[in-house]
Amino acid sequence: MHTAKAEPLNRFTRRKSVFAEHYDPEEDEDDDNNKVIYPKSDEQRKQLAEAVKNILLFRSLDQEQVQELLDAMFEKKVHGGDVVIRQGDDGDYFYVIQSGTYNIHVDTDQENDKFVGKYENTGSFGELALMYNQPRAATIKAVSEGSLWAMSRQVFRKIVLKGAFKKRKEYESLLEGVPMLQSLNLFERMNLCDALMPKSYKNGEIIIKQGEVGDGMYFVEKGTVRIVMVNESGEEKELSKLNKGQYFGELALVTHKPRAASAYAVGDDVKLAFLDVHAFERLLGPCMNIMKRNINEYEEQLIEVFGSKTNISDLR
Ligand code: 1OR
Numbered sequence: 001m002h003t004a005k006a007e008p009l010n011r012f013t014r015r016k017s018v019f020a021e022h023y024d025p026e027e028d029e030d031d032d033n034n035k036v037i038y039p040k041s042d043e044q045r046k047q048l049a050e051a052v053k054n055i056l057l058f059r060s061l062d063q064e065q066v067q068e069l070l071d072a073m074f075e076k077k078v079h080g081g082d083v084v085i086r087q088g089d090d091g092d093y094f095y096v097i098q099s100g101t102y103n104i105h106v107d108t109d110q111e112n113d114k115f116v117g118k119y120e121n122t123g124s125f126g127e128l129a130l131m132y133n134q135p136r137a138a139t140i141k142a143v144s145e146g147s148l149w150a151m152s153r154q155v156f157r158k159i160v161l162k163g164a165f166k167k168r169k170e171y172e173s174l175l176e177g178v179p180m181l182q183s184l185n186l187f188e189r190m191n192l193c194d195a196l197m198p199k200s201y202k203n204g205e206i207i208i209k210q211g212e213v214g215d216g217m218y219f220v221e222k223g224t225v226r227i228v229m230v231n232e233s234g235e236e237k238e239l240s241k242l243n244k245g246q247y248f249g250e251l252a253l254v255t256h257k258p259r260a261a262s263a264y265a266v267g268d269d270v271k272l273a274f275l276d277v278h279a280f281e282r283l284l285g286p287c288m289n290i291m292k293r294n295i296n297e298y299e300e301q302l303i304e305v306f307g308s309k310t311n312i313s314d315l316r
């Protein structure tokens, strides 16, 4: 199971480009005279705008770029049984799902055409071959009637690639250093990179306020964060100091309780990567058990710090 999961990772590091061109985002020039426009009805435009709203790869794009993308995408209807992408082929299009169910199959060294997952009415696929100049890493098969929005390799590279690649590169090494995330495969970690948003704080600034509703969690990219808790008798205690590669703010998301502590920036150059609660639920499912185990450790430490089990009943 684990070997199968690691396969695409080896692919990325082992295989050489199948295209003559090598990846260099700086080479992709902005040529504004060369815009591709597929006319769409108002209804189509509305549907497409809705479909791309949750595409993590588009997160770092501005309004204008998103408009250009919408113009450049065209609708593709599929029938049950259609193979949209075949593993091993060269990459031509990136797809956003409008409707339909799509199975993901991966041919590994051990097994032919193993079913590894599916998309249902939402999501996107086909970015890997376009980003990394690799053969298609999986086969995508339509299970039902459906509709896709396709974007050509050229448009993808011109508009989406630069920002997304930068983000994946920037966060890849950060996430590699987070032990909790070791259970994610490379593909899952890349999706996580797309979802993270950078945030900066100055010395003493509050990041999380105890008692508030949790909207996301944070990974420390640079600098130090203090975790401070006020217990039921109003006593304030510093619980921990966190540095690069550590995370916080996960507790409220796991327990669906208010924030258990406050978090403050230490020093003027604190950089964090923020993961909102929706992406957290979609992407960190495989890490949930590890996070829960770490919460048990919080409980043990809590007794040491406050000398009693204060607040512990509140924790779950
Ligand atoms: P692509 O251009 O390589 C196939 O064409 C697409 O399938 C790929 O981009 C991804 O968008 C998508 N591993 C690799 N690619 C995947 C995976 C995947 N799932 C979807 N795609 N894994 C599945 C994780 C559930 C890991 C399999 C071991």
Ligand code: 1OR
Pocket: 208, 214, 227, 229, 239, 240, 247, 248, 249, 250, 251, 252, 253, 258, 259, 260, 261, 262, 263, 297, 298, 299, 301, 302, 303, 305, 311, 315
């Ligand atoms: P959160 O979403 O509750 C505050 O927002 C964050 O502070 C919390 O998630 C955790 O990431 C972190 N020890 C270390 N870190 C803690 C602790 C903690 N509680 C919350 N955070 N505790 C052990 C005491 C030494 C307290 C457990 C209740």
